[in-house]
Amino acid sequence: MLNVYQQTITKPISFRGIGLHSGKKAEMTIYPGIEDQGIIFKRVDLQKDNVILANYKSVSSARLCTTLENKSGTKVSTVEHLLAALYVSEIDNAVIEIDSEEVPIMDGSARNFVEIFKKTELKTLNKKRKYLKVLKKISLNDGEKNISIEPNNQSFEVNFKLSYKNKIIGNQSNKINFQIDDLKEICESRTFCLFEDIQKIKKIGLAKGGSLENALVVDNDKVLNDQGLRNEKEFANHKILDLAGDFLLSGYRVLGKVNCYQGGHALTNTFLKKLLNEKLSISVLELKDDVVSKKIDNSQSIKLAASA
Ligand SMILES: [Zn+2]
Numbered sequence: 001m002l003n004v005y006q007q008t009i010t011k012p013i014s015f016r017g018i019g020l021h022s023g024k025k026a027e028m029t030i031y032p033g034i035e036d037q038g039i040i041f042k043r044v045d046l047q048k049d050n051v052i053l054a055n056y057k058s059v060s061s062a063r064l065c066t067t068l069e070n071k072s073g074t075k076v077s078t079v080e081h082l083l084a085a086l087y088v089s090e091i092d093n094a095v096i097e098i099d100s101e102e103v104p105i106m107d108g109s110a111r112n113f114v115e116i117f118k119k120t121e122l123k124t125l126n127k128k129r130k131y132l133k134v135l136k137k138i139s140l141n142d143g144e145k146n147i148s149i150e151p152n153n154q155s156f157e158v159n160f161k162l163s164y165k166n167k168i169i170g171n172q173s174n175k176i177n178f179q180i181d182d183l184k185e186i187c188e189s190r191t192f193c194l195f196e197d198i199q200k201i202k203k204i205g206l207a208k209g210g211s212l213e214n215a216l217v218v219d220n221d222k223v224l225n226d227q228g229l230r231n232e233k234e235f236a237n238h239k240i241l242d243l244a245g246d247f248l249l250s251g252y253r254v255l256g257k258v259n260c261y262q263g264g265h266a267l268t269n270t271f272l273k274k275l276l277n278e279k280l281s282i283s284v285l286e287l288k289d290d291v292v293s294k295k296i297d298n299s300q301s302i303k304l305a306a307s308a
Helices: 080-088 111-119 184-188 195-203 234-250 265-277
Strands: 005-009 013-018 025-032 039-043 051-053 059-061 067-069 075-077 094-098 122-128 131-134 138-142 145-150 156-161 173-177 192-194 216-219 253-261 282-287 304-306
Touching: 005 025, 013 111, 051 067, 080 111, 080 184, 080 234, 111 184, 138 265, 145 265, 156 234, 173 234, 184 234, 192 195, 192 234, 195 216, 216 234, 234 253, 234 265
Parallel strands: 039 094, 131 253, 156 253, 192 216
Antiparallel strands: 005 122, 013 025, 025 094, 039 051, 059 067, 067 075, 131 282, 138 145, 145 253, 156 173, 282 304
16 A cells, blocks of 8 residues: 555654663653654753754664764664654654653564554645655665665565574575565564674673563574564564664655665665665655555556656
8 A cells, every 4th residue: 555645643652661772761752743744753851952853864873773863962762663663554754752862672573663553543644745766776785785776666675685694593584565465574573683692782882771571582593582483584574674664764655676685774774875865766756646545456557646
């Protein structure tokens, strides 16, 4: 389904929890937004310069999580799972008030956010949503990592491949079409790490709030979490979730087919900068009214109208 018009929530929604990396408690309330506002964070624990735009240009660090920062140095981190939940829940505009520096990690996935958003009535706004259509393939390589996007006029599609020496993760891959596929397994997939990396991550001051309650931990050939994996491709699925959240920072809903190998937040952010700079390879569109909420099937072509 491709929505023609922008949407927001109809009433405030609150979440509380701890930050994965800071270990700090956070209370967060998401308020309805207005047309063309996009997603905005507001640090209510600070008196001034506390607004941070959810945009790829605001990304100040992409090491293990995505951190946004405004010109005054005010930050909010680990925004990616919440952004992915807003993406799959079709929410375009919202003001997120938070009293700490990091979005609560919840259970390490986007499941809690999506469940609550699904129960919340959405409001259709008067302005049309802007889609970014890819006209020509664009690629980026960084050592063994690579990411590319090629045209797909009807959907946002992600094909993600991981390659780990660890036997459980191994060479896991999955391919998801965000307009056609059931996204339950993507939304429930948790952030993960290798047991052997935990000390290294803690040494650089991260993962202070990490536990088996909010992350999948793999030690050689076993998953340390009691219940094991939530789905067969939980590792690749989580990377797809991260990528969708990070792509929302482009400011658009992207129509294109992404192929990514071994990527992460940093590669995605560098790629977004490149993508949005390649003006001849992309175009920004609004959909015609007659395709409102039409379920897409592969044989159907969606009419796209260039925006004014
Ligand atoms: Zn993640």
